[in-house]
Amino acid sequence: MKFKAHINIMPHKELLDPQGKTVTKNMAGVNVDGVHDVRIGKRIEMTLEATDEANAKSKVDTACEKLLANLIMESYEYELETLA
Amino acid sequence: MKFKAHINIMPHKELLDPQGKTVTKNMAGVNVDGVHDVRIGKRIEMTLEATDEANAKSKVDTACEKLLANLIMESYEYELETLA
Structure with missing residues (x-):
């Protein structure tokens, strides 16, 4: 059988996400206000x-535990779609 | 009102995704077989x-068009969740 996995890997909520913080700050530069929190995974x-x-x-x-995610800093979740 | 956007930004299907290709090849190293195609966004x-x-x-x-996604190489989609 063939499957497609849609995987999301995000930094743990407890951790600072410096890339997300930078993007939050830069929202003003593209005239988007009201953005509080951006997290990037x-x-x-x-x-x-x-x-x-x-x-x-x-x-x-x-695959997620050994290769794709760093479980110390990230958590993963996924949906599995059956293709055939 | 407060909203949460869940945004996915993926490389266009027509483009090679070298990071994804490398991960596909490395699946053998963690004893996962049968993986055909990995795309990373x-x-x-x-x-x-x-x-x-x-x-x-x-x-x-x-935010997506001006800051988050590079529309030449990537496309985006999102779901909007109403928080309050």
């Missing part, structure tokens, strides 16, 4: 083959 | 004040 879309949904989840978890 | 979460939903959308569009 990664969005990953991944197509994979797996025997079933449980197998696909296990693969996505391994 | 940005996930941005932004809290903002606006008078109504149309105003909030207009602010998020401006």
Whole structure:
């Protein structure tokens, strides 16, 4: 079976996000007011083959934990879409 | 009113995504097989004040077009959540 995983990897809420802070400050420069908090993470879309949904989840978890996310600073969540 | 925008910024489908290609190749190193295609973009979460939903959308569009996304190489989409 073929699956598509839509993965969001965000910095932990407790951590400062310097890139997000900088973007928040720069909103004034493009005339956008009222922006309080910007947090910037990664969005990953991944197509994979797996025997079933449980197998696909296990693969996505391994990929996130060992390669894509740094669990000390980031947390991940994902949605799995069945393609065929 | 307060809104939260959940923004996804991804490289255009027609473009090579070298970061994604590298990650695809490295899946073997963490014993994950069957991964065909990985595309890596940005996930941005932004809290903002606006008078109504149309105003909030207009602010998020401006922020994406002028600051967050590079529309030559990336496209964006977002969901708007009403906080209060």
